[in-house]
Amino acid sequence: MVCKKTADFLGSQYPQLEHKIFCQPSESLLTNQSFMTRYKNHFDVVFFSPPYYELELYPGKNQSTTVYTSYNEWLEGYWKRTLQLCQHVLQKNGKLCYILSSGGGPHTSNILQDMNTITKEMFSFKTSIPMYNKNVHVTAKDHRETAEKILIFTRV
Numbered sequence: 815m816v817c818k819k820t821a822d823f824l825g826s827q828y829p830q831l832e833h834k835i836f837c838q839p840s841e842s843l844l845t846n847q848s849f850m851t852r853y854k855n856h857f858d859v860v861f862f863s864p865p866y867y868e869l870e871l872y873p874g875k876n877q878s879t880t881v882y883t884s885y886n887e888w889l890e891g892y893w894k895r896t897l898q899l900c901q902h903v904l905q906k907n908g909k910l911c912y913i914l915s916s917g918g919g920p921h922t923s924n925i926l927q928d929m930n931t932i933t934k935e936m937f938s939f940k941t942s943i944p945m946y947n948k949n950v951h952v953t954a955k956d957h958r959e960t961a962e963k964i965l966i967f968t969r970v
Contacts, residue, residue: 839878841895844902853903860900863913864893866925894932901936904969910937913945915962930965937967 817837
C-alpha cells in the first residue's frame with residue numbers, strides 16, 4: 815500500500831522525476847545487490863520514521879514485529895541492519911535523521927535509549943529537536959514528555 819501510494823504521488827506531483835521504488839523491508843535491502851551497488855555513498859541525507867516495535871502494528875506479512883518476535887531480535891535484526899544500510903548509502907559526513915518518541919508499550923519503555931545506543935555505534939550524534947505534534951499517541955511513562963524528537967546523526 816505504501817509503495818503504491820508513493821508511486822501514485824510521484825506520478826501525479828513529479829511526473830518528470832525518474833524514480834525507482836524498492837518495495838521491501840529496509841533491512842532486507844542489504845542483500846539486494848542492485849540497490850547496494852547503485853546507492854553506495856549516494857545520499858547526503860536519510861530521513862525516516864522507524865516503527866516503534868510493537869507500539870505501531872499494521873496489517874501485512876512484512877512487519878518487523880512479525881519477522882522478529884522479541885524486542886532484542888527486533889533491535890538486532892531490524893534496527894541494526896537498517897542502520898547498516900543507512901551507513902552504506904550515506905556519503906561521508908551525510909546526515910541520518912529519524913523521528914522517535916521515548917516509550918509507550920511494555921517492551922518499548924527504553925526504545926529511544928536502546929535505538930540511540932545502537933545508532934551511536936555507527937554514527938556520531940549531533941542533536942535532537944523536539945516536535946510538538948499533538949496527534950502523537952505515544953507518551954513516556956512519567957508523562958512529562960509527549961513530543962516526538964527528530965534525532966540527527968552524522969556518518970563518519
